[in-house]
Amino acid sequence: MDFSSDNRMGVNPEILEALHAANKGPAGAYGHDDMTRSLDQVVGDFFGTKVSAFPIISGTAANCLPIAASTPPYGGIACSEGAHILRAECGAPEFFTNGSKMLPVAAQSGKMTADALAALLAAYPASNTDTTVPAVLSLTQVTERGTVYTLDEIAALTRLAHERGMTVHMDGARFANALVTLGCTPADMSWRAGVDVLSLGTSKNGTICGEVVVFFNPDRAENFRRYVKRAGHMMAKQRFVSAQVVAHLANDLWRHNARNANAVARRLHDGLARQEQVTILHKVEANIMFVALPAACVQALRAQGFAFHTVGQDAVGQPVVRFVTSFLTTEGDVDHLLAAISKACA
Ligand SMILES: *Cc1c(COP(=O)(O)O)cnc(C)c1O
Numbered sequence: 001m002d003f004s005s006d007n008r009m010g011v012n013p014e015i016l017e018a019l020h021a022a023n024k025g026p027a028g029a030y031g032h033d034d035m036t037r038s039l040d041q042v043v044g045d046f047f048g049t050k051v052s053a054f055p056i057i058s059g060t061a062a063n064c065l066p067i068a069a070s071t072p073p074y075g076g077i078a079c080s081e082g083a084h085i086l087r088a089e090c091g092a093p094e095f096f097t098n099g100s101k102m103l104p105v106a107a108q109s110g111k112m113t114a115d116a117l118a119a120l121l122a123a124y125p126a127s128n129t130d131t132t133v134p135a136v137l138s139l140t141q142v143t144e145r146g147t148v149y150t151l152d153e154i155a156a157l158t159r160l161a162h163e164r165g166m167t168v169h170m171d172g173a174r175f176a177n178a179l180v181t182l183g184c185t186p187a188d189m190s191w192r193a194g195v196d197v198l199s200l201g202t203s204k205n206g207t208i209c210g211e212v213v214v215f216f217n218p219d220r221a222e223n224f225r226r227y228v229k230r231a232g233h234m235m236a237k238q239r240f241v242s243a244q245v246v247a248h249l250a251n252d253l254w255r256h257n258a259r260n261a262n263a264v265a266r267r268l269h270d271g272l273a274r275q276e277q278v279t280i281l282h283k284v285e286a287n288i289m290f291v292a293l294p295a296a297c298v299q300a301l302r303a304q305g306f307a308f309h310t311v312g313q314d315a316v317g318q319p320v321v322r323f324v325t326s327f328l329t330t331e332g333d334v335d336h337l338l339a340a341i342s343k344a345c346a
């Protein structure tokens with residue numbers, strides 16, 4: 001039973017059917033196919049505004065290519081100190097931007113605060129021509145700690161960034177899970193809150209590989225194709241990536257999947273909260289949670305075949321583990337894990 005990450009899961013049958021349906025005859029290459037041509041409209045309808053949308057096969061590239069298109073090499077990329085782009089992309093932002101500077105901002109439970117961002121920006125004044133120019137603000141929604149920014153929190157951060165002329169990027173690897181949590185529209189959580197460009201992830205929520213870079217101001221996408229091509233991410237057979245995205249957004253498949261992941265995470269959270277030897281470390285607002293457990297309990301769970309990541313230790317030296325639920329995790333899976341923890345911790 002696997003609680004390591006939602007990217008370990010398979011895919012919805014609807015996605016496989018969409019691939020099968022896209023596999024008919026020849027089609028234009030490099031995005032010049034009907035499916036990819038429809039993306040601006042399909043994704044635009046989803047967001048209730050005009051967009052430029054580009055299918056990309058990895059989240060790392062879907063983050064770093066639009067960031068690269070939004071900063072000069074002497075620019076800086078502000079992100080939370082725990083951001084995926086800072087910690088888990090092997091320097092890809094620096095690589096794709098020709099060495100722009102990462103500007104980590106202090107965060108609480110994964111969320112950057114407006115005060116911390118303001119302090120960072122003050123340390124890089126526009127008047128100083130010898131210093132890095134803050135060019136991009138990148139926010140992750142759901143955050144890497146499993147929390148979710150409220151719409152007001154996003155708006156407060158994007159306002160500060162826009163006052164400095166920065167581009168706001170959102171890493172939406174789990175955008176659907178956050179939407180389900182907030183119960184708002186995709187528009188509310190993106191362009192209406194000041195997001196300029198979004199990396200909309202779908203692979204953790206039911207596709208094989210179907211991330212989308214969404215520019216909410218199509219003018220800004222003018223040279224984006226060149227960034228994609230130059231980086232070796234211009235797939236010839238893009239129709240198969242686009243088909244996954246279209247199927248994912250159709251019939252609320254994204255919502256159905258994310259609802260399940262969040263609901264079983266809530267069930268796991270509630271069960272863990274009842275166990276005395278378990279400490280839940282951050283608010284559980286989507287499908288990721290961090291908990292401290294006795295080392296013997298962690299060992300017992302591993303011996304029984306449960307898979308999950310250990311991510312460090314808490315203040316008293318207990319292992320901290322991360323549990324992630326997915327669109328395929330069942331209530332039965334969660335109850336099984338809870339029973340095993342209850343027994344191992346007893
Ligand atoms: C998984 C993930 C990504 C994308 O990762 P890839 O493995 O490159 O697809 C980006 N951001 C966050 C927060 C993630 O969890």
